[in-house]
Each structure stands twice: as C-alpha cells, then as structure tokens.
Amino acid sequence: MAPSLVSPQCYYISKRNNEASVSEEAWEKAYQIYNDFVQTLPKAKGWTTQNVIKYQGFWLTPTSALKGVLLVQHHFKPRPTDIFLATSPKCGTTWLKALMFATMNRSSYDFSSHPLLKNGPHDCVTFIEVNMCQDYPIMNLELLLSPRLLAAHIPYDLLPVTKTTFGCKLVYIFRDPKDVLVSTWHFMNKLRPKKLQPLSLGEAYELFCEGISHYAPFWDHVLEYWKASLESPDKILFLKYEDMKREPSVHLRRLAEFVGQPFSFEEEEKGVVQKILRLCSFENLRNLKVNKTGVHRVTDEIVVNNCDFFRKGQTGDWENYLTDEMKQRLDFITEQKLKNSGLTLGSSNRNL
Ligand SMILES: Nc1ncnc2c1ncn2[C@@H]1O[C@H](COP(=O)(O)OS(=O)(=O)O)[C@@H](OP(=O)(O)O)[C@H]1O
Numbered sequence: 171m172a173p174s175l176v177s178p179q180c181y182y183i184s185k186r187n188n189e190a191s192v193s194e195e196a197w198e199k200a201y202q203i204y205n206d207f208v209q210t211l212p213k214a215k216g217w218t219t220q221n222v223i224k225y226q227g228f229w230l231t232p233t234s235a236l237k238g239v240l241l242v243q244h245h246f247k248p249r250p251t252d253i254f255l256a257t258s259p260k261c262g263t264t265w266l267k268a269l270m271f272a273t274m275n276r277s278s279y280d281f282s283s284h285p286l287l288k289n290g291p292h293d294c295v296t297f298i299e300v301n302m303c304q305d306y307p308i309m310n311l312e313l314l315l316s317p318r319l320l321a322a323h324i325p326y327d328l329l330p331v332t333k334t335t336f337g338c339k340l341v342y343i344f345r346d347p348k349d350v351l352v353s354t355w356h357f358m359n360k361l362r363p364k365k366l367q368p369l370s371l372g373e374a375y376e377l378f379c380e381g382i383s384h385y386a387p388f389w390d391h392v393l394e395y396w397k398a399s400l401e402s403p404d405k406i407l408f409l410k411y412e413d414m415k416r417e418p419s420v421h422l423r424r425l426a427e428f429v430g431q432p433f434s435f436e437e438e439e440k441g442v443v444q445k446i447l448r449l450c451s452f453e454n455l456r457n458l459k460v461n462k463t464g465v466h467r468v469t470d471e472i473v474v475n476n477c478d479f480f481r482k483g484q485t486g487d488w489e490n491y492l493t494d495e496m497k498q499r500l501d502f503i504t505e506q507k508l509k510n511s512g513l514t515l516g517s518s519n520r521n522l
Pocket residue numbers: 257258259260261262263264265349352353354356357450451452453455479480481482483484487
C-alpha cells in the first residue's frame with residue numbers, strides 16, 4: 171500500500187506552504203515510511219538513476235517520479251477547466267507545450283515579445299508531478315488562473331480518479347517507439363550521473379523492449395490514453411508526432427478547437443496559425459538564446475540544459491541507429507501490443 175498518512179507529501183506540502191506544522195521528527199518518520207515503501211517495490215536497472223522501481227505497473231525513478239506521482243494522487247486538486255498535456259517522455263512534449271501555451275495565450279502576447287522567446291517551453295508549462303515534489307516549485311498550481319494548462323508524464327490509470335468526473339481535457343501525443351528509443355537514449359545519457367557508466371545503445375534497446383524506461387512500459391502508457399480517447403473523444407485528443415510534422419497547421423487548428431479556442435476568420439486572415447507554428451518550430455526554438463544556453467530546473471537535484479530538449483526534431487532518425495534486426499524486433503513488439511486496438515504506427519494514412 172502506498173504511504174499516505176505521515177508521508178513525504180505532507181512534508182513537502184507543508185514546507186512549500188511555509189507551514190511549520192511538520193516537525194523534524196515527523197519528517198524523518200515520513201521519510202522512513204517512504205523509503206520502506208520503496209523497498210517493497212520491484213526494481214530494475216535505471217536510465218538516469220541506479221534503479222527504477224515499479225509502481226502500479228509502471229517504472230518510475232524513486233528520487234522524483236514516484237514521489238511526484240504519490241503527491242499528485244494524494245494532493246493534486248484538479249479543476250473541471252484544466253487542460254492536461256499528457257505524454258510519454260520524448261514523444262513531443264516540448265513542442266506540444268510551446269504550441270498550446272502560444273495558442274491558449276494568443277490574445278495576451280505579441281509575437282515580437284512573446285514569453286517563449288525568453289523562456290524555455292518547460293518553464294512555461296509545468297509538469298504537475300515534478301512541480302509538486304519540489305521544495306520551491308516554479309509555479310504555484312493553486313494560484314494559476316483557469317483554464318490551467320498543465321503537463322504530466324503520469325500514466326492514465328495513475329492519474330487521480332477524479333480525472334473523468336472532473337471533466338478535465340487531455341491532449342496526448344504518440345510517437346514511433348523506434349524514434350522514442352533513440353531520443354530517450356541520447357537524452358538520458360546526458361542526464362546520467364558521471365559515476366554511472368553511460369548506457370550503450372544495445373543496453374538501452376533491451377531495457378526499452380522489456381518495457382523498462384521512465385513511465386514505461388511505453389506501449390501500456392500509450393494504450394491507456396488511446397483507449398480512453400476512444401471512449402471520450404470530446405475529453406481526450408490523441409495526436410501523433412508524425413502527423414503533426416506532416417501537417418502542423420491541420421493539427422494546430424484541431425488543438426485550438428479542442429480547447430474551445432478555435433481560430434477566428436480574422437485570425438486566419440492575419441496568419442496567426444502560421445505565426446504560432448513559426449514561433450514553436452524546432453528551428454526557431456532551438457536557435458533562441460534561452461534554449462541554447464539556458465537551463466530547466468526539473469527538481470532541486472535535476473537540472474537540464476535546454477539545448478538537450480532540441481536534438482533533431484525529425485521522424486525516422488532511428489534509421490541512423492538501429493540495425494534491421496533491432497527494427498524488426500521492436501516493430502514486432504509494437505505490432506503485438508497494438509494489435510486489435512485500432513492504433514497504428516506512423517502518420518495516420520499509413521500503416522505499419
Ligand atoms: N519544436 C519542436 N518540433 C518538433 N520536435 C521537437 C520540437 N522540440 C523538441 N522536439 C523533439 O522532441 C523530442 C523530445 O521529446 P519531448 O519534448 O517529449 O522530451 S521530454 O519528454 O520533454 O524530455 C526530441 O526528439 P529527437 O530530436 O528525435 O531526440 C526533440 O528534438
């Protein structure tokens with residue numbers, strides 16, 4: 171059973187709110203309960219930490235993701251107007267964050283002095299699980315005005331139960347797992363502490379195929395959101411990275427409509443869709459000073475160089491890394507996992 175009574179979350183929440191209600195003794199007890207709980211969970215080799223642990227069917231880092239998920243499950247207060255960007259890591263989160271931030275706030279900012287020119291997308295839209303486990307979060311979720319734009323890597327079934335009854339809207343983005351693997355391998359090796367040997371592509375491949383990576387198994391993550399999107403298409407918009415690359419303007423219009431802010435005739439005439447796409451394009455964002463030299467503080471311990479969120483931004487880069495055999499095995503796993511779901515790999519008019 172997950173710790174809930176005297177738990178780290180009580181400590182973090184109290185500390186964040188500057189309440190002195192949790193004594194050092196209670197904190198230590200909470201920490202002990204948390205550590206004892208972690209010991210009861212299955213372990214596997216980690217990508218950025220020594221180990222990842224399995225909680226409710228998904229592999230998470232014990233240092234941040236598990237704490238964050240527990241915090242969200244116990245303490246996050248959803249609002250019916252919340253918009254969630256839900257993603258498995260390396261599927262297009264950064265792009266989606268930028269597009270949605272620019273779309274939902276388009277009447278507030280001028281394109282020549284837009285916040286995305288000075289701030290990385292990850293500093294404009296916060297991950298709820300990461301935000302809640304920081305001592306000093308970037309954003310106070312309670313103070314954000316509605317509709318709140320939030321992000322989560324949390325699997326659908328691990329979100330608080332109120333997600334459906336509360337009426338929040340969710341946007342999910344899926345990407346070819348071969349590209350996800352290659353992207354994850356590059357990124358995680360950048361984050362991997364020096365004291366741990368870098369992961370070889372072969373090791374990363376095996377872990378990924380076994381379903382062991384952050385918030386994985388990847389296919390379970392995807393299928394939960396996919397099935398939920400079929401059940402509630404008005405509440406969950408399911409996108410593919412490949413489709414967005416192929417027809418970005420079509421999908422940006424879908425996004426705007428989905429969140430109840432369709433582009434007006436006047437906006438279309440003024441080229442607002444193209445302006446947002448240009449602002450959020452891989453080339454534009456990658457070349458901004460903030461994304462070349464700035465950093466994103468994920469947690470108090472994990473700081474990412476913004477440039478690491480922008481690698482190639484292409485579809486099919488896996489071809490430069492995976493052998494035929496690796497490709498075939500990974501495609502086979504995907505085919506088996508997605509069988510009978512109606513979900514296919516690649517852009518929507520093309521099958522596996
Ligand atoms: N604006 C834009 N347009 C298109 N593609 C983009 C964009 N920004 C980032 N990227 C590419 O997305 C990959 C990173 O995925 P995520 O953003 O989901 O990473 S993270 O989970 O937030 O760490 C990673 O893909 P790879 O290049 O294949 O590694 C990024 O380069």
